[in-house]
Amino acid sequence: MELWFTENHTPNVRFGVKIKEHLISTESDFQKIDIFDTYEFGKMLTIDGLIMVTEKDEFVYHEMIVHVPMASNPNIKRVLVVGGGDGGTVRELTRYPHIEQIDMVEIDQKVVEVCQTFIPQTASKLKDTRVTLYFEDGIQFIKKMDQAYDLIIIDSTDPIGPGEGLFTESFYKDCYAALTEEGIMINQNESPYYEKERRELVRANKKIKNVFPIVSIYQFFMTTYPSGHWLFGFNSKSINPLNNNIDLWNQQGIQTKYYNTDLHKGSFMLPNYVKEMIRDDE
């Protein structure tokens, strides 16, 4: 018997993954959560039928969402992760001894529990003493905060279902207020290639430009996401993502599989068709 998981990247494009074992299938108050063991990608988390995390390539996503802002400002001490239930973003953050506080607000406790059981590769550092987990709605959580964080990472699903409110201008405004003067907000910014993700990329970018003075986008290779071409937004009050501090990151001796400070700079060099999508006059 052959078992294949299939994700429709568009109505006309399919991505299929051969399954060793369907480890768990459960439903939370918010979404459907499945974990598979796969031949090519190791353990794989899907939410509502979409691939979120695989053991083979989660390092790309998690290194790029964390080390780019961390190298851009060597003084980050207090961090908030919104979403990120698999724990991979927190894992990368815990590698910095100078980070004092990591808050993670994840609406769906079940995602965290399932990943702690089945994907310790990403979830194992959620028990670090600097980490506090809040199982509540990030939109409400952030409203209470005033200049509380040096870095906010929006490690969200797509803007459907529980992730939708994390793509609104009022949420971005609340993030701005919750950041210190040197604050940086990183957001999961979708993809330029297929129409659905492109639309969300353009919409999110426009909204964020209404809120933050410095708004940039950087790219990385993410094979298990639609098109393999994925983007994060780098948004800040005052810090430029290509400043002269970047190379200081190398003094910290953090070993990475994807990130390095040259690639950091290169990842902000976007193809023309992507630059046109996010041009200010459109």
Next chain:
Amino acid sequence: MELWFTENHTPNVRFGVKIKEHLISTESDFQKIDIFDTYEFGKMLTIDGLIMVTEKDEFVYHEMIVHVPMASNPNIKRVLVVGGGDGGTVRELTRYPHIEQIDMVEIDQKVVEVCQTFIPQTASKLKDTRVTLYFEDGIQFIKKMDQAYDLIIIDSTDPIGPGEGLFTESFYKDCYAALTEEGIMINQNESPYYEKERRELVRANKKIKNVFPIVSIYQFFMTTYPSGHWLFGFNSKSINPLNNNIDLWNQQGIQTKYYNTDLHKGSFMLPNYVKEMIRDDE
């Protein structure tokens, strides 16, 4: 009725494309050639069941294979394309008025004919007066040449079937001899992500290092190829791909959808795991 084309990216990963119409299926002396009209990617050429070119994203591949070397040396006048039967590489080359001679040696005339009929988007410039087509084996063709070209572009299929000889050290040596003192050789260099392409990437890179003094690799997003993370090799006798001439390219006023001179530089900034694969001591 629904018709789907499926390519196995690995034995355990499938990529599926919904088909509007199967326009032609034919067999040459060398390989099986099919052209499909697809909903997502427009016209699509497959060879032996593998996607070679789609109208939606061929610009990425062809701009990156041509404009990176052309910006690295503004004095390129004589160019040889090995393979490239779809015509997209020649199309990009014809945009430079200062190129005097474009030879293309393609072993399979049928690929060219089929693309001229069904994919004029890539094939239409093969009739440029500076272009000469040679329908013969590139391996034999190159042996006759001595310092004849400023740029050789190996626009090959994978190293199986007729493309295999284009991945040998003796072929790379013949390319070296066929290049002028400022000569550059660009090679289709596979992908770092899945095992099969990674093996070929590492092997080709090792062989080329035995022949050329300057050997670099650059990357680009190619959704319709396995993993979406694809590489070209930039190999030369004396020209560095990150030299001070790059920005002069902008004075030529060539409009591009993917390439720009910042992205040129960024594309050489590789992830650590890729850099490790091609480290000299392995």
